[in-house]
Amino acid sequence: NVLSPVVTYVNDYFYTKGNVNLRPLTADNLLFTFSLRDKTEIGLRLQRTNNLLVWRSFNDPDDPLVIYTMPVNERPSYNVQFSVDRSFRIMDQWSIYAYGLLEWRNFYNPLYDAMKGSFITLWILENRVDFKKGFGGSTYFYVASGSKLDERSYGPKLDFSLSLYKYLLNRRMQISAGFSVHNTGRWTTIETPELIQKRNANANLAQFTFKVIYNFRGGKKVKERKIENLQTYDETHDELVR
DSSP states (O other), X not given: OTTOXXXXXXXXXXXXXOOTTOOOOEEXXXXXXXXXXXXXXXXXXXXXXXXXXXXXXXXXXXXXXXXXXXXXXXXXXXXXEEEXXXXXXXXXXXXXXXXXXXXXXXXXXXXXXXXXXXXXXXXXXXXXXXXXXXXXXXXXXXXXXXXXXXXXXXXXXXXXEEEEEXXXXXXXXXXXXXXXXXEEOOOEEEEOSSOEEEEOOOSBOOOEEEEEEEOOOOSSOOOOOOOOOOOOOOOOOOOOOO
């Protein structure tokens, strides 16, 4: 859609369209990791993003009361991320995984016509309990601070979910079901010299998942430890608020 010249009207005063002149996004990354006894990992990432893709708001040239958004390529942005994750084995049946991230972003803000910076924090805490006869369960807690990128400001996000699972066929198959207890979306504010838009997404988003996983591995049996993180991406469509 970002390359399509097709115009999509949201209402009489707001529409979106693509940009056929976009350049491909590229990024340069430098990553350092340090492990302590295979339980704690410390990471540092330095990143430069070129041709960053952002959505900008403009006044229609034929009618200044009409606003439209269009993707454009932005100046290079710079990110520095520092992360720490640790696994704790409380007892044979109970383990805890914790993850924390601090990120600094440097980006171009058209409102001030200057490079600006912002900090972002993210925390994940997962409890996992293994019961007898292949049953188990886990709790997942995710919280991210508000952030700012280009002309957009995003509110904080909170997610708390539960899941239950059962291993079958000598632990080759796993059946799991999960549901969100509390999951709030982010509010979004777009501030430009021409207008201010705000979209609220604070409602609790109900979610239920059901998964069946089968492992087709063969050959020699080995002991393995797997840590899985789930990140959900939500697409937000902005609406003009007058």
